[in-house]
Structures are given as structure tokens and as C-alpha cells.
Amino acid sequence: MESKIEFSTIILAAGKGTRMKSDRPKVLHSICGNPLIKYPLLAAKQAGASNAVIVIGHGSEEVRLALKDEDVTFAVQKEQLGTGHAVMVCEEAIKVRNQPVLILCGDAPLITSETISDLVQRHTLEKNSVTVLTADFDEPFGYGRIVKDGDELVRIVEEKDATPEEKKLKEVNSGVYCVDATYLFDSLANVGRDNAQGEYYLTDIIKCGKDAGVKVGWSKVSDHDEIMGINSRQELAEAGHIMRLRILDELMTSGVTVVDPQSTYVDNGVKVGKDSILDPQVRLEGHTVVGEKVILETGNIIINSKVGDGTHLKPYCVITESELAEETIIGPFAHLRPGSTVKAKGKVGNFCEMKKSVLGAGSKVNHLSYIGDSEVGQGVNIGAGTVTCNYDGYNKYKTIIEDGVFIGSGTNLVAPVTVGSGAVIGAGSTITRNVPSDSLSLSRPEQKVLKDWAKKRREEREKK
Ligand code: UD1
Ligand code: CA
Numbered sequence: 001m002e003s004k005i006e007f008s009t010i011i012l013a014a015g016k017g018t019r020m021k022s023d024r025p026k027v028l029h030s031i032c033g034n035p036l037i038k039y040p041l042l043a044a045k046q047a048g049a050s051n052a053v054i055v056i057g058h059g060s061e062e063v064r065l066a067l068k069d070e071d072v073t074f075a076v077q078k079e080q081l082g083t084g085h086a087v088m089v090c091e092e093a094i095k096v097r098n099q100p101v102l103i104l105c106g107d108a109p110l111i112t113s114e115t116i117s118d119l120v121q122r123h124t125l126e127k128n129s130v131t132v133l134t135a136d137f138d139e140p141f142g143y144g145r146i147v148k149d150g151d152e153l154v155r156i157v158e159e160k161d162a163t164p165e166e167k168k169l170k171e172v173n174s175g176v177y178c179v180d181a182t183y184l185f186d187s188l189a190n191v192g193r194d195n196a197q198g199e200y201y202l203t204d205i206i207k208c209g210k211d212a213g214v215k216v217g218w219s220k221v222s223d224h225d226e227i228m229g230i231n232s233r234q235e236l237a238e239a240g241h242i243m244r245l246r247i248l249d250e251l252m253t254s255g256v257t258v259v260d261p262q263s264t265y266v267d268n269g270v271k272v273g274k275d276s277i278l279d280p281q282v283r284l285e286g287h288t289v290v291g292e293k294v295i296l297e298t299g300n301i302i303i304n305s306k307v308g309d310g311t312h313l314k315p316y317c318v319i320t321e322s323e324l325a326e327e328t329i330i331g332p333f334a335h336l337r338p339g340s341t342v343k344a345k346g347k348v349g350n351f352c353e354m355k356k357s358v359l360g361a362g363s364k365v366n367h368l369s370y371i372g373d374s375e376v377g378q379g380v381n382i383g384a385g386t387v388t389c390n391y392d393g394y395n396k397y398k399t400i401i402e403d404g405v406f407i408g409s410g411t412n413l414v415a416p417v418t419v420g421s422g423a424v425i426g427a428g429s430t431i432t433r434n435v436p437s438d439s440l441s442l443s444r445p446e447q448k449v450l451k452d453w454a455k456k457r458r459e460e461r462e463k464k
Contacts, residue, residue, distance in 0.1 A: 005124050006099045008181070009049040012086045013037050013106030014057025014077040019232045025059030026230065027106040028066050031240035032247060033267030033285055035066050036230060039109035039243075044102060046113035047120065053093040054106070055086045082199025083175075084191045087184065097181045100124065103202070105175045108229045109239055115221050116176075122219050123178035129214035130183065130205055132156070133176040135224040143172035144203050146218065153218045154210060156203035160196035171220070173203060174227035183214060243268070251278075273309065291326070300331075308344070322354075325361070343378070357388075360403065373415065374399040383409035383427060390415045402437070 017026025027037035041052060052070075056063045057077040064074060075090045087103065094101060100123055102116060115133070123131035132153060134146050144156045145166050156173045157166050187208040193200050209216045221227060230236050247268060248261045255274030258264050265283040266272070272284070273292030283301045284290065290302070291309035299316035306323045307313070314331035321338035324330065328342045332350050339356035342348060346359045349366030357371045360378040365371055367384035373396050374388050386407050388399040397415035401407070405419050408427030419425065420437030429443040 004048060005120050006050055006096075007048070007102050007120055007178070008051045008053065008094055008096060008099065009041075009044040009102040009104060010053045010055065010075075010087060010090050010094070011037065011040055011044070011104045011106050012055050012083060012175075013063060014055045014060075014080055014086055015107070016058040016080070017107065017231070020236075021233075025063055028059070028062060029230070029236055031109060031236065032243045032265075033269065036109045036239075037063065037067065037106040038070075039268075040104040040106060040111055041067075041070065041072065043111050043113045043116055044104060047102075047116035049102060051096075053090045055089060057086075082193065082197070083202035084188055084200030084204060087202055088188050088200070091185050094181055094185075099181060100178050101181045101184055103175075103177045103179065105229055107231070108175060108227060110226050110228050110242060111176060112226060115226055119176065119178050119219050123217065126217045127215060128178075128180075128217035130177060130179045130209050131217040131219060132206065133174040133178075133227065134171050134218050134220045135174055135227050136170050136220065137172050137224055138170065140167075140170050140172045144175075145169040146171040146173060153206060153216050155207040158195065158197070158201065158203065172227075174221065175229065176227065177202070179205065183209070187212070279315075297331075305336075371399075373397065374401065376401045377403035377405070377421065379403055380405045380407070382407045383411065385410045386413070387411075388413045388415060 013027040015026065020026050020029065028035045044052060052072045053075050054072050055075050055077050057080055060076055073093045075093050077086050077089045100120060102120060104111060119131060119133050142159050144158045145162055146169065147154045147157055147166060187205040190208055191200050191204040195201060206216055225242050228239055230239055244265065245261060247266050248258050248264060251272050252258055256272045257277040259278065260280040263280045264278050267285045270284045270288045272290040275292055276290055276294040278296050279298045281299045282296045286304035288302050288305050290307040293310045294307050295312045297313060297315045300313045301318045303320045305319045305321060308324050308326040308328065310327040311324050312329050317331040317334045319336045322336040322340040324342045325344040327345045329347045334348045335353045337355035340354040341358045343359060343361040345362045347364040347366060348354060351368045352365050353370045355372040357374040359365060359376045360380060362378055363376050363380040365382040369382055369386045370388060372388050372390040380401055389412055390396050390399065399413050399415045400418040402419060402421035404422045406424045408425050410428045411425050412430040414432045417431055417434060419435040422438040423435045424440045425431060426440065426442035429441060431441060431443060435441045
């Protein structure tokens, strides 16, 4: 077995991203639920990067905040004097000098951990001082071009500095490199800014390497999508599309049916168990975890929620920060707001809303009801149009409905109130006091019957 190669990573993320026309730093624009910067970071970590340094500048506080839960170090580049300068500011942060450094761009989210592993391995096997990841583009405009002598990489020339001949070259610099740490910082010390943009170009370390007689290598990635950098909103959408199809492809490979990948949106990091079915227009966001054999019909939007095995979500439900246990049946058109839990085999039907409430195992609230700040026990039946009146304009109060209760349709439960186990509430009641177990509570005026009233009215109208 080959031994694991230790390497650090630097991710460049100080640039402004002028073409995004945004107040937000470019690397914090999102695809598939995560800011761009998270993707290269994740890929580097998956490939085994032992430590990550993020170069920040524009919007540095926002970038720090977005990465506050990640194990990374920040290096601040106060003035954006070029990619070479950006790496120079990491000199302090890269403490281990006898191992390679992987350099990635924070605005290129599609790089995979496999490509990174291949690059680092090739770099090590070939004993290079620097290895560049390249790709062929039919339309290489804007990228640095790879200038070779036969098979040997000689230098990289930027679009703005290239001769008409060089501009015709189709092999481009991906902006991804593996470089020995000592060589990296030594060579950067010799890089100047005598070029069309007046910047310190990181790419100049190639020519420096050639001049110094160290080994310079390259590795070409077959799928050039991987190196796509985001510079505009159009490219953001394009990269989002590619990432989305990748996520769905992985789900399908693991045994999930995705009926129409073109219209299904699953965030990076969402989990879906095997034999679950995602119908068109399903959207799964954030930290959502869907179990096995779950049916998600058209139009379900599920955000940061857990969906238990065997659950059936009928069309058009919105579920946020909630938990559904096994074999629940939800919808169509149900709205579960944060803090809702439906226990095993619970049912929440059409036009029902729940918030910060537990619906016990096997309990049903099937039609047009609002259940807020409530604890509902097992085997409870809540009739159509029942409302927990949980708010008095100032404070929220709890409703407790114990096991086996039957609540008639059109009931108002004015919280705080408890309905004891096994009790029955007559339809149309407004319940303001606690209901003892096994009792019947009714709170509606006695029905008046005026005999023949309707008939007389009809006859009177006909006389006119
Ligand atoms: C760079 C490469 C080019 C390559 C392309 C791939 C150089 C000189 N050119 O060009 O050969 O084909 O990437 O996408 O390296 N950044 C900083 N600080 C700076 C400047 C840039 O952190 O002072 C960051 C940016 O935020 C971005 C990355 O570095 O994440 C690349 O910078 P960018 O200006 O987009 O470089 P390109 O001109 O695209
Ligand atoms: Ca770029």
C-alpha cells in the first residue's frame, strides 16, 4: 500500500469579483446551498490536506464569519497585488516546509478530490518542485496559456501578456498547483510585477523554476468543467447546474430514484436513503436527512429537516427544521414550521400548519387545522378546522392533548389548556378550561329549532 502523502493547502479568496456586480465577496455566492469557497476546501480536505490557509482581503470579515466552523487559518492580503502576492502572505501560516502545498482558487468550486489526489501523487512520484494542473479549452480566452517545448512546460503566459501566436494555444492554466513549500516561497521572492497588469503573478514561479533548473511538471485534467472559475452570475448559474447534476448522479448511483434530474434540487450535504423516490420539483435544502423508502411527491420543499424511513410526502408541502419519524403521511399542502415533530405513523393532512409542536405516534390532524406550541399524545384524532389559540397578542401558551383524545371539528383550544387522556370534545367547542380525562366537553349554545320557519319565509316571498 502506498503511504499517505502529507500536504497543506492554500485557497486564494481575496479578490473582489468585480463582474459579479455584488456587495458580497465573490467566494460567498452560493451554489447548491454552500458558498463557493466551501467546495475547494472540502475537496482538498477529502483528498487529505492536513491544514488549510485561506487568503482573504475583500470582504474579509464576511468570509471569516462564513467559515467560522471550519478548521482553517486565515492570511490577510490587504492590497490585491496579484496571485503571487496572495500566496506570499501565507508564508507565516505555512509552517511545515518539507511537504507540498496545494494551491486552489476560492472561486473554482468544481474541482474534485480525485483530481487533487492525482495531482499531488504525480507531483510526488515525479519528484517535481512544482506541478501545474492544466486543461484543454476550445475557447481559452481569459486563461493563462501553457507554453511548452515538446512535452516540457516552459512558462505560463497571461491573456493580457500573450502574443497573437500564444493566444492560439488551447491548453490553459487551471490555477491549481502543487508546489514544494520551500521552493514556493523562495521562488516567489524573485517574482516581479513587470507585466501588463502590474501584478505579482504566481504563474511566474514556473519560469523561475526552469531558470533555476528544478523539475517542473504538469497534469492535464480530462473534464475541464472541474477548473471552471466563476466570474459572473451567468457562470455561477452554470456551475450550479453542473454541481446539482453531480449531486443527483451520486444519489442515483446510491439507489435513489430521481424522476427528473433537470427539475430536482438537492443541496450539497443532504442525505437520501436508498429506494426513496424524488418526483419533479422536489427541493431538499441544508442539513436535511431523508431516510429509506421515502416518497417525495412533486413540489415538496424540505429545509434542515429529518424524514424517517417509509414516510410519504404528498405534493406541495413545506417542511422547515422539523422531524418526521417512520411511516408518517404528510400533505398534500401541509406546512410544518420550525420545531415540529411527527411521531411514527402520524398523519398531517391538507392545509394543516404545525409549529413547535409534537404530534404523537399514530395521531391524525388531517384537514385545515393549526397546531402551535402543542404536545399531542398518541392515537389522537383532531377534527377538521381545529385551532390551538396559542397567542394572546403578547405571549405564547401551550396546549397539551393527551393520548387517545378525540377532538371534534371546528374546535378552538384556548391555551394554556390541557385535554386529559381519552376525553372527547364536541364539534364547534371553544375550550378555555382544562378537560378531565375520559370526559365529554361541549361549549356551544344549545341549538334552537324554529319549526317551519324556512317554509313560511318561502311562502311569504312568493306572495310578493
Ligand atoms: C489566474 C491565473 C491564470 C489562470 C486562471 C485560472 C495568474 C497570474 N493567472 O488568472 O493563469 O488561467 O487564474 O482561473 O495567476 N486573488 C487573490 N489576490 C489577488 C489576486 C487574486 O486572492 O491579489 C485570488 C482571486 O480571489 C481568485 C484567484 O486568486 O480566487 C484567481 O485570481 P484571478 O484574478 O481571478 O486570476 P485570473 O486572472 O483568472
Ligand atoms: Ca479567475
